[in-house]
Amino acid sequence: MGCARWLALGGLLALVGLLQARLLLPHQEGFGECDRFFYAGTPPARLATEAHVRICQRFAGTERFATLYSPGHRIPVFSAFRAARPALLSAEQRGLLEPQIDDPGSSLEEVIEEADAITSVNNLGSKQALNADYLDSNYEIGQLYPFLLSSGPQVPTFPLTNSVPMTRSFRERWHVNLNSLMERALIPHCGDGKDLYIITGAIPSDSRVKGRVAVPEFVWLAACCDVPGGGWAMGFTKHTQDSGIIEDVMVRDLEQLLPHKPQLFRDSCGEREQDTEKMKKILEVVNQVQEEERSLTTQHSMSPLAGTQSQRSAPLSPEAREGGGSFLGKVLGFLLTPVIKLFQLTYYLVIAVLRNVIYLLWFVTKQVIDGIESCLYRLGAATVSYLVAIGQELVGIPWKVLKVVAKVIRALLRILCCLLKTVCRALSIPLRVLVDVATFPVYTVGAIPIVCKDIAVGLGGTLSLLFDTAFGTMGGLFQVVFSVFKRIGYRVTFDNAGEF
Structure with missing residues (x-):
């Protein structure tokens, strides 16, 4: 293994620590x-079930693409991403694992190597594929969101949650098809790809790799260009x-081919405002890609015969013409072989160490x-919380002063209102x-003498009336008595006079 490859491997190991995946809760x-x-921020409808796992694939704290994963088939249902220019760099294919799929109680939130997951993840491989599933099989790790389509080699397309079993020839042709479609047909007719939404998925078949990982019956891609007036x-x-051969279909026809007949794009990606002229141009490029693929398929089918003929017609090497070398060469080779093997063993041991x-x-x-980072994060969070609390209090002081001033003004207005009511x-x-x-x-004081006079006159009149009443009564009694005695005396006198 060369030094450059070791450096690349070391870089990839360092990148593993930056790869993150957020599993969405139910x-x-x-x-x-x-x-x-997703177009209009809306994931496909009627495609996800309760058994599926939703993953927001992240890198260095930034989300990069979304994946809907099927633990039952151990392959993704789809991966959704925004179109990007094909990467110019390449990297070794790797299969990273999501710890929380097999072990929901795991505290590991980052994708990790399978060797590390063996000792840190419970029930490893119970719900997701492993690298061991692809060993000694006719299938390789095929990414739905290909590494070569990412905008840089650091984008986390490595997790097995983004991969399905593919044969080598199919994987190479599929990725070549995607590169050609993106570079020649989709991106140029969608405003340089800034408003292009891509969903790639796989439909599982009944065949499984080692009885665990479902082999896709076919893979699919749906593209939506959200350009105003020309989508x-x-x-x-x-x-x-x-x-x-890759086939082009309308999105509505593709939805009929998928389970549960989902709606991949909201409002069918603005179906009423779609630009048919651009779609015709895209189809022309797609036809060219299909023709190129047919030509390559024909060449590959003829390549085994050509390879056999070339082997037959190729000249023998110098060693073959020499008839296997001299006796001295064989002895030296026999003696030096253990030394060379020991050197190779030492070399591999040193490299392994x-x-x-x-x-x-x-x-x-x-x-x-x-x-x-955790300490700094906590310190930063505490500092931010402290500053936010102080800021809230400082911001609240003017508000409280305004409330007091408002209450004082309100009290003054009430007093003024009461005074105005009184005046009114x-x-x-x-x-x-x-x-x-x-x-x-004045009238009261001036009326006092008159009232006193009237009271005195009233009292005098009352006394006079009492005296008059008393004297009148007594006079009347005397008059009655006098009249009685007068009558009695007259009658006596009269009677006496008759006698004489």
């Missing part, structure tokens, strides 16, 4: 921050048979960095009443 809607990878939508399918040392240093460095009520009283009230004391 009560959460959509794909969280990864909703932006379009296209679909493509490719059967996993070696002779299959260096690899483990580098991995240990990387792991320790990662743990230290994670610890420092006072002004509403007649002037004569006010004059009478003002002159009441």
Whole structure:
């Protein structure tokens, strides 16, 4: 293994620490921050079930694409991403694992190597594919969102949650098809790809790799261009048979081929405003890609015969012409072979030790960095919380002062209102009443002598009346008595006079 390859491997190991995947909980809607990878922020309808797992694939704290994963088939249902220019760099294919799929209680939120997952993840492989599933099989790891379509080699397309079993020839042709379609047909007719939404998926068949990982019956791609006044939508399918050619279909027809007949794009990607002229141009390019694929298929089918003929007609090597070398060469080769083998063994042991040392240093460095990052995060969170609390209080002071001032002004207005009411009520009283009230004391004081005089006259009249009554009564009694005695005396006198 060359030095450059070791450096590349070390870089990939370092990148593993930056790859993250957020598994959405059942009560959460959509794909969280990864909703932006869907047209109008809306994931496909009627395609996800309760058994599926929604993953927001992230890198260095930034979401990169969304994946709907089927634990029952151990392959993704689809991966959704925004179109990007094909990457110029390449990297070794790797299969990383999502710890929380097999172990929901795991505290690991980042994708990890399978070797590390063996000791840290419970029930490993119970719900997702492993690298071991692809060993000694006729299938390779085929990414739905291909590494070569990402905008850079660091984009996390490596997880097995983004991969399905593909034969080598099918995987190469599928990725070549995607590259050609993106570079020549889709991106140029969608405003340089800034408003292009891509969904790639796989339909599982009854065949499984080692009885675990479902082999796709066919893979599909749906593209939606959201350009105002000039959008379009296209679909493509490719059967996993070696002779299959990528086929173009309308998105509505593609939806009929998928389970549960979902709606891939909201409002069918603005179907009423789609630009048919652009779709015709895209189909012309698609026809060219199909012709190129047919030509390549024909060449590959003829290549075994050509290879056999070339082998037959190729000249023998110098060693073959020499008849296997001299006797001295054979003896030297026999003696030097153990030395060479020992040197190779020492070389591999040194490389393995260096690899483990580098991995240990990387792991320790990662743990230290994670610890420092955690401490800094907590310190930053505490500082932010403290500053936010102080800011809230400082912001609240003017508000509280305004509330006090408002209450004072309100009290003053109430007092002024009461005074105005009093004045208004006072002004509403007649002037004569006010004059009478003002002159009441004068009249009262001036009337006292008259009242006293009237009282005295009344008392005098009363006494006079009493005296008159008493004297009149007595005079009347005397008059009655006098009249009685007078009558009695007259009668006596009269009687006496008759006698004489």
